[in-house]
Amino acid sequence: MVMNTANSRNISARPAVGRGYVKLLALFLMSWTALNAQDSNLKETGNKTVLGVRNMPLKEGADALLAGQYQEGVRLTHQGLTQAVGKREEEAALSNLCAGYLSLGQYQTALQYCEVLLVRNDSNWRAYNNRALIYIKTKQWDKAEADLIRGEQLNAGARTLKLARAMYMDAVHPVAAEIVIDDSGKKDDREIDAD
Amino acid sequence: MIVKSMLTNLVALNFLLSGWFVWADDSGIYVSYARGSSAGRQPVKTAFPKYPVIARRDRIEGAVTVCFRLDKQGKVRRARIKSYTHKIFKAPALRAIRNSTFESLQPDQKITRSEACRTYRFNLNQIETTTTDD
Numbered sequence: 148m149v150m151n152t153a154n155s156r157n158i159s160a161r162p163a164v165g166r167g168y169v170k171l172l173a174l175f176l177m178s179w180t181a182l183n184a185q186d187s188n189l190k191e192t193g194n195k196t197v198l199g200v201r202n203m204p205l206k207e208g209a210d211a212l213l214a215g216q217y218q219e220g221v222r223l224t225h226q227g228l229t230q231a232v233g234k235r236e237e238e239a240a241l242s243n244l245c246a247g248y249l250s251l252g253q254y255q256t257a258l259q260y261c262e263v264l265l266v267r268n269d270s271n272w273r274a275y276n277n278r279a280l281i282y283i284k285t286k287q288w289d290k291a292e293a294d295l296i297r298g299e300q301l302n303a304g305a306r307t308l309k310l311a312r313a314m315y316m317d318a319v320h321p322v323a324a325e326i327v328i329d330d331s332g333k334k335d336d337r338e339i340d341a342d
Numbered sequence: 343m344i345v346k347s348m349l350t351n352l353v354a355l356n357f358l359l360s361g362w363f364v365w366a367d368d369s370g371i372y373v374s375y376a377r378g379s380s381a382g383r384q385p386v387k388t389a390f391p392k393y394p395v396i397a398r399r400d401r402i403e404g405a406v407t408v409c410f411r412l413d414k415q416g417k418v419r420r421a422r423i424k425s426y427t428h429k430i431f432k433a434p435a436l437r438a439i440r441n442s443t444f445e446s447l448q449p450d451q452k453i454t455r456s457e458a459c460r461t462y463r464f465n466l467n468q469i470e471t472t473t474t475d476d
Contacts, residue, residue, distance in 0.1 A: 316401065324466055325465040326463065
């Protein structure tokens with residue numbers, strides 16, 4: 148136990164959700180794309196289905212980003228974008244580029260890719276999530292809030308959005324946890340709502 | 343000097359008599375303890391629950407009342423949840439009460455209360471920020 152409440156207040160002010168979550172969030176996006184890449188690997192050849200990777204650079208780029216090799220991941224994803232066939236691959240590449248540049252701390256470039264993605268598909272909640280993260284990192288709170296709301300409208304239960312929301316809340320409305328123990332045996336008014 | 347010392351003692355005494363202790367644990371969580379033992383015996387070791395990370399993340403507050411029996415040694419037995427506002431707080435409250443102990447009985451004493459209850463309140467207090475926009 149720490150008796151110095153002044154010190155502890157500083158500790159409390161630290162966000163519950165740390166900076167490492169940006170990388171974590173980016174990884175979630177990458178994993179989705181990696182799955183997408185595998186999903187699109189099904190090729191119909193006559194009456195046989197052959198498994199294979201159609202857009203290798205896109206998949207390898209996602210793997211590199213997942214492994215934390217952001218420079219290499221971004222390079223491969225750019226290559227994957229040039230070879231992208233269809234809307235899904237293009238959107239996956241743009242999403243990963245946004246996440247990759249976000250992980251590299253190049254927020255302006257990341258923002259450009261997120262916005263290109265949103266022009267193509269304005270119901271891509273991952274793009275809103277990524278762009279909200281960029282706004283959080285650049286302390287543009289109103290824009291971050293707007294993107295979080297839009298993302299939550301599109302996919303309310305998404306864990307990545309909850310994490311982004313927590314990052315926003317910790318930055319804008321930080322809280323200190325307090326636990327009170329009451330041995331008096333009196334009924335707590337708030338227990339009325341107990342189920 | 344003497345007056346100052348007396349005043350300090352008075353404040354300390356008042357603080358103790360009021361039955362409230364406030365401090366912060368290693369994780370920076372404020373914890374406070376309201377004296378008034380419904381167990382009939384004074385607490386010896388008070389374990390505090392951890393504020394669940396997800397509850398803090400999603401800004402969930404609440405309270406849990408746990409009821410329990412005390413054996414002769416002052417150990418908590420048969421702890422159960424009496425009421426709660428959110429299920430996320432049940433496990434930490436149960437864990438905390440099971441790790442708490444109370445005064446043991448003297449050889450000639452008998453257990454007078456069959457069951458005691460303790461309420462854990464999980465609160466989140468807004469902190470003032472000094473965040474400045476770039």
